[in-house]
Amino acid sequence: MIEDFSPFLPLSPAALHILLSLASEDRHGYGIMQEIARQSDGRYKIGPGTLYDNLRKLMTQGIVHEAGRKPSAGDDPRRRYYRLAPLGRDILGAEVARLEIVIREARQHLRPRRAT
Amino acid sequence: MTRLLYQALLRMHPPFFRREFAAEMLWIFDSSVDTEGAARLFFDGLVSLARQWLLRSGSWKIAVALAGGLLQVTMCGFGLLIFGNQQSASFSDTASYSGDWVGSLQSARAAAPIELAVGRNGGGWLGSLLTTDSGETERSDVLDFQSQYGAVRFRIATPDGEMLFRGRLSGGKLAGTFEKAGEGGSGQWEVVRNRARSAGANAGVDDLVRITVCLVPGIILSVVLLALWTRTFTHKRIHGFR
Numbered sequence: 001m002i003e004d005f006s007p008f009l010p011l012s013p014a015a016l017h018i019l020l021s022l023a024s025e026d027r028h029g030y031g032i033m034q035e036i037a038r039q040s041d042g043r044y045k046i047g048p049g050t051l052y053d054n055l056r057k058l059m060t061q062g063i064v065h066e067a068g069r070k071p072s073a074g075d076d077p078r079r080r081y082y083r084l085a086p087l088g089r090d091i092l093g094a095e096v097a098r099l100e101i102v103i104r105e106a107r108q109h110l111r112p113r114r115a116t
Numbered sequence: 117m118t119r120l121l122y123q124a125l126l127r128m129h130p131p132f133f134r135r136e137f138a139a140e141m142l143w144i145f146d147s148s149v150d151t152e153g154a155a156r157l158f159f160d161g162l163v164s165l166a167r168q169w170l171l172r173s174g175s176w177k178i179a180v181a182l183a184g185g186l187l188q189v190t191m192c193g194f195g196l197l198i199f200g201n202q203q204s205a206s207f208s209d210t211a212s213y214s215g216d217w218v219g220s221l222q223s224a225r226a227a228a229p230i231e232l233a234v235g236r237n238g239g240g241w242l243g244s245l246l247t248t249d250s251g252e253t254e255r256s257d258v259l260d261f262q263s264q265y266g267a268v269r270f271r272i273a274t275p276d277g278e279m280l281f282r283g284r285l286s287g288g289k290l291a292g293t294f295e296k297a298g299e300g301g302s303g304q305w306e307v308v309r310n311r312a313r314s315a316g317a318n319a320g321v322d323d324l325v326r327i328t329v330c331l332v333p334g335i336i337l338s339v340v341l342l343a344l345w346t347r348t349f350t351h352k353r354i355h356g357f358r
Contacts, residue, residue: 030143048145048160048161048164049164055137056133
């Protein structure tokens, strides 16, 4: 059965990067911010306000869950870890597929034209 | 110091957001203030504060209601300014008044109110007095209308004889005395309802039109504003994360 993720798409840049940062492992808030900066070579950064506003919406919609993981011995007790839910992984896949089409189209139209 | 200010900024967030994320945001501030800079984190916090209160907490509904109410009050204010001024100006300065005036006179002795209509006729004034005491409408002409410094005086030729009115215009209200020649009787009459009709663009403006002019633009603007807000809000809910 093909699920329709169109109500969730397209994702905003912030939501896309948050989901991408959680795709490989569970992360805490600051970890998500750092991973986003790393993924974009420092060209895209989000602040804590934007991060938690998006995280709250993603958790409300069941796209991200709070991981049950406890902070380790050296960790700050205020840290909470977040995990990409199966639904979130599907949505991220759908968004990447959508972006692939966009990029393919863009490449086709932006190809240098031959002089006639 | 900057930490305390940031903490205060977090405390100003709506409770639902503060309870869940304030501690983590403060931890991120502690961890990243040296690398990110306090100014950037404060700016982010201020944007977050506005976003949470205006968009996420449902306060936008209150904002729309307030804006609608404000528009309503403003439009009513404009209406009062336009029509109120027109009315009071016509009563306080009859010399420059070029429309009609319709008043309802009430006396303790009279069973029914008397309608008085006065209007410009060339350089003078003409009008009529309509009584419905007997069940029939009796029409009498108003003659020799004089007005100076707020004092009004005119005669009314009725089939039973002539009546003399002397009164004052004050604050848009006319009060005075009718005396009936020959009988020596007089009655105190008071204007209970005033309505001025300008002969210009606003001729024929009655209460319904006045209410419409005052309220309808405000209502339309409120509905448009609400529709825009609702559209934005619904769009955000469907498409998620802009």
